[in-house]
């Protein structure tokens with residue numbers, strides 16, 4: 410597939426972002442353009458922000474939706490979410506109804522459903538948006554076998570699963586006991602190095618900076 414000459418960061422639908430429409434009911438809108446942008450920005454071998462950690466996702470169907478629905482979980486605002494499909498853990502009819510909705514959005518059942526907050530994304534700078542998208546992509550993992558090797562299903566396609574966060578810790582614990590005792594040294598070391606992704610690369614997949622200099 411030919412890549413577009415310039416990648417433009419996908420913009421959420423205006424009616425999901427307009428804060429004057431607070432009375433608007435919760436909506437979910439499929440976003441095939443976001444899926445295409447993710448492939449071109451992160452997944453293809455020659456993508457400007459290519460990340461080999463997501464290699465298995467070239468064999469995955471990603472369903473993407475925007476939403477205007479507020480979501481607060483464990484006292485934190487949820488900006489994005491990755492879920493393994495088909496949906497589980499609900500009653501028979503609720504599950505069948507959800508499956509029908511998702512298949513009507515995407516034409517078939519995707520391997521993962523990624524949901525992004527439209528108002529939050531609209532207010533993010535390019536680096537923050539790319540970081541949010543890659544955060545959700547990192548949740549979309551390929552299962553491993555007992556030897557730590559990538560796991561495949563009987564039909565030869567990857568066995569997918571949701572990967573948890575690398576770090577689950579409180580700032581207060583790190584402040585009191587140190588990064589080593591809290592087991593977060595890899596995160597601290599990564600944070601102390603310069604980011605691997607530079608501003609110029611991000612401009613290449615978002616287009617904002619290109620527009621500014623034009």
Ligand SMILES: [Zn+2]
Nearest residue numbers: 544545548574
């Ligand atoms: Zn997460």
